[in-house]
Amino acid sequence: MSRIEGQCLCGAVSVAVNDPPGWVGLCHCDMCKRWSGAVFAAFPASDFALSGPVMEHPSSPVSYRAFCGRCGSHLYMRDDDRAERDFMPGLFAATGDWPLKSEIYTDRALCWARLPGDHKRATEAEYEAKYPSPMGDHA
Ligand SMILES: [Zn+2]
Ligand SMILES: [Zn+2]
Numbered sequence: 001m002s003r004i005e006g007q008c009l010c011g012a013v014s015v016a017v018n019d020p021p022g023w024v025g026l027c028h029c030d031m032c033k034r035w036s037g038a039v040f041a042a043f044p045a046s047d048f049a050l051s052g053p054v055m056e057h058p059s060s061p062v063s064y065r066a067f068c069g070r071c072g073s074h075l076y077m078r079d080d081d082r083a084e085r086d087f088m089p090g091l092f093a094a095t096g097d098w099p100l101k102s103e104i105y106t107d108r109a110l111c112w113a114r115l116p117g118d119h120k121r122a123t124e125a126e127y128e129a130k131y132p133s134p135m136g137d138h139a
Contacts, residue, residue, distance in 0.1 A: 002020065010071035012068055014050070014051050017045045018048065045084060045085060046084045063080065066085075
C-alpha cells in the first residue's frame with residue numbers, strides 16, 4: 001500500500017491518502033475555472049484522512065468544494081452520492097511526476113491552457129452526453 005501526505009498552504013490542514021491512482025485529471029468548465037482561477041486539477045481517492053479546519057462550500061445542488069478555513073487553499077471536491085473526493089494534487093509533494101490522464105471541457109479552456117499530449121479529452125458536449133449534470137455544467 002502506498003500512502004502520500006500533503007498539507008494546505010498554511011499547514012493547518014493535513015491530508016493523507018492511501019493507494020492514490022498516480023495520475024491527474026483536469027477540468028476547464030466555468031465553475032472549475034472560477035474556483036481554481038484557471039483549471040481544476042484533481043485525482044480521485046476514497047481512502048483518506050483529513051485533519052484541521054476543513055470548510056465545505058455547497059457549489060451546486062449535488063456537490064461540495066472544500067478549502068482550508070485559515071488560508072483558503074483548495075482541498076477537494078466531492079459529490080453527494082460519491083464517497084470519493086477529488087483532491088488537488090498541489091497539496092502533495094509526491095504528485096510531481098504523475099501523468100495527465102484526462103481533460104474535460106476542453107473547448108472551455110483558457111487559450112493558454114490547451115495542453116498538448118495524447119491523454120483523453122472530452123468537450124463540454126461530449127462530457128455532458130455521458131454525464132448529464134443538473135447544473136448544465138461540471139457541477
Ligand atoms: Zn491552510
Ligand atoms: Zn469542472
